[in-house]
Amino acid sequence: MASLKPLIMRANRLLGASLVERGLVSIEALDAANERFLELLSNATGEMRLSLLSILINEKQSVHESKLMEHLVEEEGLGIIDVRNMEVPEELTAATDRSECWATWSVPFDLVEDTRYIATAYYMSPAVRTFWEQKITGNIVWFAAPLETISDYLETQEAEEAKAAMIAS
Numbered sequence: 001m002a003s004l005k006p007l008i009m010r011a012n013r014l015l016g017a018s019l020v021e022r023g024l025v026s027i028e029a030l031d032a033a034n035e036r037f038l039e040l041l042s043n044a045t046g047e048m049r050l051s052l053l054s055i056l057i058n059e060k061q062s063v064h065e066s067k068l069m070e071h072l073v074e075e076e077g078l079g080i081i082d083v084r085n086m087e088v089p090e091e092l093t094a095a096t097d098r099s100e101c102w103a104t105w106s107v108p109f110d111l112v113e114d115t116r117y118i119a120t121a122y123y124m125s126p127a128v129r130t131f132w133e134q135k136i137t138g139n140i141v142w143f144a145a146p147l148e149t150i151s152d153y154l155e156t157q158e159a160e161e162a163k164a165a166m167i168a169s
Contacts, residue, residue: 114138
């Protein structure tokens with residue numbers, strides 16, 4: 001967790017700045033959400049699954065996720081995907097660190113030759129895109145995904161891994 005904390009902080013800070021810059025949230029709403037985020041961060045133990053975006057959407061209701069998805073499609077040129085319905089290649093899931101997925105709210109979900117397909121709720125955070133671009137060799141095709149779909153997918157992966165571990169023991 002400690003090594004991912006700077007990434008989590010940077011990803012959320014830059015996401016917030018991008019949302020304000022694009023007029024999707026007000027600076028006042030961002031300040032309130034940041035205050036709440038820092039409060040949760042200071043109390044966090046174990047794996048961090050904190051999301052400034054979740055606070056803005058669910059707690060503060062400062063932005064509607066549908067409006068954000070619409071912006072990503074119309075202004076950023078992304079497609080939207082629900083990774084819960086994807087059959088992710090085993091070689092990709094085995095090579096993916098879930099804590100990095102939680103930290104960046106992003107999931108690699110397909111691999112075709114030297115191109116990886118990544119679903120993310122944090123596309124507007126330059127820190128998230130830079131993280132994956134530095135981590136992955138080859139090309140990346142980005143897709144937008146709602147927070148809930150990323151969370152559900154990762155939780156399902158964890159449950160399947162735990163079940164397999166119980167069966168093996």
